[in-house]
């Protein structure tokens with residue numbers, strides 16, 4: 001009887017016939033893999049958390065300028081110890097959010113039921129955009145501008161957490177999206 005510490009009696013184990021139940025399991029597992037793979041297309045419509053985002057190439061400098069232009073135009077107040085601007089962009093407009101070591105800038109104030117084109121990018125490093133409590137996740141990379149169309153459906157305060165480890169201040173990298 002071969003055990004884990006004695007070598008098998010038949011060295012060429014791959015020439016031995018496969019047990020029928022094992023074949024059955026391989027077929028089931030393979031069929032399930034294929035099903036899950038092709039179901040990705042369906043999740044585009046049925047999965048509430050699967051985002052249909054667009055992505056464009058942009059330099060961090062150019063993206064920083066877009067953020068700054070919006071901040072200068074629509075800042076309504078400042079918050080937090082770092083004096084981060086709170087921006088209230090008009091409904092239907094393009095909204096720019098930048099991740100950097102270690103903050104989300106600006107904080108946003110959006111209107112319930114209105115649609116916005118939310119742009120997200122990083123100015124330095126890889127960050128993760130995690131919108132809580134909705135649990136929407138997006139990888140944020142310098143050089144790429146992600147765009148998602150959002151229509152907030154609940155009033156309240158959403159937290160934007162960084163969910164890609166980005167260094168010593170990672171856990172403090174918190175942003176806010178207020179919905180009024």
Ligand code: CUA
Pocket residue numbers: 099100102126127128162163164165166167170171173
């Ligand atoms: Cu930014 Cu972790």
